[in-house]
Amino acid sequence: MITEEIYNRYLANLLSGNKKECSKIVTDLLDRKVLIHNLYMHLFQKSMYEIGKLWENNRISVATEHMATSITEGLLNLVYPVIFSAEHLDKRIIISCVASEYHQLGGKMVADIFELNGWDAYFLGANTPSKELLKMIDEKKPDLLGLSMSLCSALLSLEETIKTVQSSISKLPIILGGQGFAGIGKELTDKYSNTIYFDSLDKLEKWLRDF
Amino acid sequence: MYKTILQHPIYDFLYKEAALLFLVLDPEGNVIEANNYAKDIVGSDLLSAKPPFKKILLGFSTDLPPLAELIRGGSVPRMLSLATSRGKTQTYYFQFYEKEDRIYAFGQINHLEMETLTENLVEANNEINNLSRELHKTNAHLTKLNDQKNHFLGMAAHDLRNPLCVILQLSDFLYTQAESLLDAKQLKMLASIRNASKFMSQLINNFLDVSIIESGKLELELVSTDFVPFVERTVLVNQLLAEKKKIKLTFQGEKNLPQIMIDNYKIEQILNNLISNAIKYSFPESTVQISVQKSGDYILVTVQDEGQGIPAAELPKLFQAFQTTSVKGTAGEKSTGLGLLISKKIVSGHRGKIWVESKPGKGSTFSFTLPC
Numbered sequence: 001m002i003t004e005e006i007y008n009r010y011l012a013n014l015l016s017g018n019k020k021e022c023s024k025i026v027t028d029l030l031d032r033k034v035l036i037h038n039l040y041m042h043l044f045q046k047s048m049y050e051i052g053k054l055w056e057n058n059r060i061s062v063a064t065e066h067m068a069t070s071i072t073e074g075l076l077n078l079v080y081p082v083i084f085s086a087e088h089l090d091k092r093i094i095i096s097c098v099a100s101e102y103h104q105l106g107g108k109m110v111a112d113i114f115e116l117n118g119w120d121a122y123f124l125g126a127n128t129p130s131k132e133l134l135k136m137i138d139e140k141k142p143d144l145l146g147l148s149m150s151l152c153s154a155l156l157s158l159e160e161t162i163k164t165v166q167s168s169i170s171k172l173p174i175i176l177g178g179q180g181f182a183g184i185g186k187e188l189t190d191k192y193s194n195t196i197y198f199d200s201l202d203k204l205e206k207w208l209r210d211f
Numbered sequence: 212m213y214k215t216i217l218q219h220p221i222y223d224f225l226y227k228e229a230a231l232l233f234l235v236l237d238p239e240g241n242v243i244e245a246n247n248y249a250k251d252i253v254g255s256d257l258l259s260a261k262p263p264f265k266k267i268l269l270g271f272s273t274d275l276p277p278l279a280e281l282i283r284g285g286s287v288p289r290m291l292s293l294a295t296s297r298g299k300t301q302t303y304y305f306q307f308y309e310k311e312d313r314i315y316a317f318g319q320i321n322h323l324e325m326e327t328l329t330e331n332l333v334e335a336n337n338e339i340n341n342l343s344r345e346l347h348k349t350n351a352h353l354t355k356l357n358d359q360k361n362h363f364l365g366m367a368a369h370d371l372r373n374p375l376c377v378i379l380q381l382s383d384f385l386y387t388q389a390e391s392l393l394d395a396k397q398l399k400m401l402a403s404i405r406n407a408s409k410f411m412s413q414l415i416n417n418f419l420d421v422s423i424i425e426s427g428k429l430e431l432e433l434v435s436t437d438f439v440p441f442v443e444r445t446v447l448v449n450q451l452l453a454e455k456k457k458i459k460l461t462f463q464g465e466k467n468l469p470q471i472m473i474d475n476y477k478i479e480q481i482l483n484n485l486i487s488n489a490i491k492y493s494f495p496e497s498t499v500q501i502s503v504q505k506s507g508d509y510i511l512v513t514v515q516d517e518g519q520g521i522p523a524a525e526l527p528k529l530f531q532a533f534q535t536t537s538v539k540g541t542a543g544e545k546s547t548g549l550g551l552l553i554s555k556k557i558v559s560g561h562r563g564k565i566w567v568e569s570k571p572g573k574g575s576t577f578s579f580t581l582p583c
Contacts, residue, residue, distance in 0.1 A: 063329075066329070066333060070333075070336055073336075073337075073340045074340065076340070076344070077340075077343055077344075077347065080343075080344065080347035080348075080351075081347070081351070083347075084347055084348050084350075084351030084352075085351055085354075085355075102330075102333065102334075102337075104337055104341075108340075108341075108344070115348075123341065123344065125337055125338070125341045126334070126337050127334075
């Protein structure tokens with residue numbers, strides 16, 4: 001349902017900051033009952049990865065990247081009525097971006113995928129200090145913790161967070177995800193026990209169904 | 212002009228291409244030379260000789276510092292705002308240098324300030340988006356709870372209705388058949404059982420109605436109806452109730468009204484509710500007037516009583532669930548607190564409106580409209 005023509009039109013509008021057109025495209029897809037999984041994977045994630053590459057190669061400015069991220073986050077609001085109407089399984093996950101990681105869109109989309117699969121997903125947002133994270137874990141008693149890292153410049157914060165959490169709650173499984181893990185995901189999961197790295201939403205969702 | 216100070220190709224390059232405002236002014240403050248960046252930012256009329264430099268600056272007062280004072284400030288950065296060619300205001304940090312009969316002004320943006328501003332905006336935007344997510348989540352949870360409540364209400368009411376019907380029928384039977392076998396005290400007890408059962412039955416029926424309406428399952432069976440005779444019949448049905456309290460019911464219906472599409476059963480429910488309320492809160496020897504007339508594209512129905520009236524402060528909540536007023540039935544009659552809510556939902560379903568006007572001590576008028 002998300003054809004190449006639709007994707008290209010969406011990307012062009014996203015890059016030019018045309019929020020109204022992007023919203024129209026997404027609304028139209030939702031009216032045609034697009035699978036939320038497909039919307040997230042083949043429109044939102046795909047376009048944001050492409051925008052990340054364009055920025056990395058200095059083809060677009062950081063301002064354009066911020067604007068595209070902001071528009072995409074706003075579009076998630078259109079999907080929430082579907083996401084939050086799923087039946088719940090009495091399982092909980094806390095998802096957070098580590099301290100000094102300001103890119104929160106990926107983590108938020110993962111939280112939404114968990115909700116869609118019946119979990120109660122608590123999303124803490126960008127730049128969450130370890131102390132605050134521990135407080136939430138103590139309060140919500142989740143079955144899983146998710147940590148998001150979009151830029152590998154936040155690696156030190158990530159490792160500090162894993163160590164802090166595991167010294168308090170060693171049995172809490174931690175899932176890791178985000179573009180910042182490219183090339184180092186396996187290394188980290190070897191270094192820290194009880195951690196799992198997912199390099200795609202697809203693989204995460206498949207694993208989730210068997211959890 | 213610039214070649215007098217810029218004698219190297221690198222300076223030439225910087226002058227032409229740098230993201231820095233570079234202006235050359237004469238002693239009167241006219242801009243006589245500007246680099247490409249300055250022309251882009253301020254506009255091509257920058258070099259139109261007039262106005263003097265200070266007029267392209269903006270401030271909250273017209274008392275901008277004289278050029279001489281700006282120049283005396285020298286290399287100490289001075290914050291000044293310009294009107295850009297895009298109609299925006301942009302703040303630059305300027306430094307001034309005087310050489311021979313020329314004044315050189317350099318202006319640049321405070322990048323640290325811009326970076327901080329961007330960071331703050333991104334953070335604020337993230338917070339708004341996260342709050343929006345939480346709001347949607349809470350909303351979905353509340354909707355689920357409301358659905359569960361309606362479902363439970365419907366189930367409970369449905370299951371209670373049958374045993375209650377049995378109690379009502381048997382107590383009615385005993386009251387009529389065993390009258391001669393029971394003493395006055397026993398008959399009074401039986402009357403209490405009947406009255407309490409009738410009230411419970413009414414309450415349960417109201418619960419069922421509310422449950423259906425709140426679940427969005429209200430279905431209207433619209434039928435073309437000759438409305439004046441329809442209302443007149445309903446008024447007649449309530450005559451006995453009115454006569455018991457020595458209250459006079461009158462009806463006035465406009466002639467030749469067009470037929471309207473209504474759900475007869477549900478509109479009758481509203482009329483019975485409004486008329487019985489009027490009787491309930493009125494005193495003996497008073498009148499309840501029901502009228503039907505055309506009002507624009509609608510039919511207007513009014514039920515006016517000469518009863519106790521309702522205090523103004525209690526009127527806004529009247530059409531909400533389980534809201535009863537401080538005013539009590541003149542013969543001790545009770546109220547379920549759901550009748551007006553149900554009436555409102557049914558009227559809304561017909562795309563009409565319902566409202567009340569009331570004065571304590573004078574009486575109340577309940578009105579509703581139905582589209583023609």
